[in-house]
Amino acid sequence: MGELSDTMAALDHDAVLSLVKTGLEAGHDPLQLVEEARKGMELVGEEFDKGNYFLMELMWAAEIFKDAMALISPRIRELYGASEAKGTIVMGTVKGDVHELGKNIVKNLLECAGYEVIDLGVDVPKAAFVESIKQHAPQVVGMSALLTAAIDEVNRTVEAIEEAGLRDGVKIIVGGGIVGEVKRSNLNVDHATANANEGVRIIEEWIGAGA
Numbered sequence: 010m011g012e013l014s015d016t017m018a019a020l021d022h023d024a025v026l027s028l029v030k031t032g033l034e035a036g037h038d039p040l041q042l043v044e045e046a047r048k049g050m051e052l053v054g055e056e057f058d059k060g061n062y063f064l065m066e067l068m069w070a071a072e073i074f075k076d077a078m079a080l081i082s083p084r085i086r087e088l089y090g091a092s093e094a095k096g097t098i099v100m101g102t103v104k105g106d107v108h109e110l111g112k113n114i115v116k117n118l119l120e121c122a123g124y125e126v127i128d129l130g131v132d133v134p135k136a137a138f139v140e141s142i143k144q145h146a147p148q149v150v151g152m153s154a155l156l157t158a159a160i161d162e163v164n165r166t167v168e169a170i171e172e173a174g175l176r177d178g179v180k181i182i183v184g185g186g187i188v189g190e191v192k193r194s195n196l197n198v199d200h201a202t203a204n205a206n207e208g209v210r211i212i213e214e215w216i217g218a219g220a
C-alpha cells in the first residue's frame with residue numbers, strides 16, 4: 010500500500026479517499042491504512058522542508074488526512090472497540106503547538122481500547138493540564154508535540170505538574186515529532202514514543218499494573 014502514502018504526498022484528495030475505500034473493502038487492517046497515511050504526511054513534511062510545499066499544502070494535507078480518518082475510524086472501532094471504561098487519560102497538544110492529527114489517532118485508539126480520554130485539544134497551557142488532572146484524577150497524562158520549539162513547553166508542563174504535587178499520581182507519556190529530543194533530554198517523563206500503538210500498549214501496561 011505504498012501507493013496510499015505517495016498519493017497522500019501528491020495531495021490528491023479524491024484518489025486518497027478512493028484508495029482508502031478500496032483498502033477497507035478489500036479487508037485491509039485499518040491501522041495499517043492509518044500508518045500509510047501517516048507516512049504520506051511525513052513525505053509532505055519533507056516537501057515542505059525542501060521548499061516545494063508551503064503552509065497551504067500542509068493545511069490541505071491535514072484536511073485530506075482528516076477525511077481519510079473519517080472513513081477509517083469507524084472500522085477501527087468496529088474491530089478493536091471495547092465498551093467499559095478501564096481508566097482515564099488526559100491528553101493534549103502542548104502550548105504553542107497546534108498539530109492535532111497524531112493526538113486524535115492516539116485518542117481514538119485509547120477509546121477503542123476502553124479508556125475514557127479527556128481531550129484538552131491543541132495549544133494547551135500547562136495550567137489546563139494541571140487543572141484537568143485535579144478534576145479528573147487520570148492515571149495517565151499524554152502530551153503531543155511536533156515542533157522543536159515545543160520541547161521547552163513539555164518541560165514546563167511537567168514542572169507545573171510537579172509543583173502542583175500531582176506528579177506521583179500520574180504516569181506521563183509524550184508523543185509526536187519531538188520524541189527524539191525528549192529521549193535525549195533529561196525530561197522527567199515516564200515514556201516517549203512516536204508510535205501510537207506502542208503508546209497504547211505502554212498505557213495498557215501501566216493501568217493494568219494499577220498505575
Ligand code: B12
Pocket residue numbers: 047050051052053054055057058064067068070071105106107108109110111112114115151152153154155156157158182183184185186202203204205206207208209
Ligand atoms: C499537517 C502539518 C501541519 C498542519 C497541522 C494541521 C492539524 N490540524 O494538525 C498545519 C498547517 C497547521 C501546520 C502548521 C505548522 N507546521 Co506543521 N506539519 C504538518 C506535517 C506535514 C504533518 C503532521 C501530521 O499531522 N502527521 C500525521 C500524524 C498522524 O503523525 P504524528 O503527528 O507524528 O503522530 C503520530 C506519532 O507521532 C504519534 N503521536 C503523536 N502524538 C502523540 C501523543 C502520544 C501521547 C503518543 C503516545 C503518541 C503520539 O502517534 C501518531 C500516529 O502514529 C508535519 C510533517 C511531519 N514530518 O510530521 C509538519 C511539521 C510538524 N510542521 C512543521 C512546521 C515548521 C510548522 C509551522 C511552524 C509552519 C509555519 N511556518 O507556520 C506551523 C506551526 C503551527 C503551530 N503553532 O503548531 C515542521 C516542524 C519542524 C520542527 N521540528 O520544529 C514539520 C516537521 C514539517 C517540516 N519538515 O518542516 N503543520
